[in-house]
Amino acid sequence: MSNKNCTSCNAPLAEQGATEFKCPVCEQKIYRCFRCREQSIPYICAKCGFRGP
Numbered sequence: 001m002s003n004k005n006c007t008s009c010n011a012p013l014a015e016q017g018a019t020e021f022k023c024p025v026c027e028q029k030i031y032r033c034f035r036c037r038e039q040s041i042p043y044i045c046a047k048c049g050f051r052g053p
């Protein structure tokens with residue numbers, strides 16, 4: 001089991017449809033749940049503070 005959480009809303013990522021990618025600035029892993037992806041909720045990198053769609 002993973003214990004990843006959405007970077008935007010902090011919801012646990014157990015569902016399909018979640019996405020993960022690297023921060024374009026510092027390559028920190030960013031996680032987004034399906035809901036945040038659908039609604040284009042911005043994320044903020046926990047490491048460098050980069051804010052992106």
Ligand SMILES: [Zn+2]
Pocket residue numbers: 006007008009010011032033034035036037
């Ligand atoms: Zn989310």
Ligand SMILES: [Zn+2]
Pocket residue numbers: 023024025026027028045046047048049050
């Ligand atoms: Zn970053």
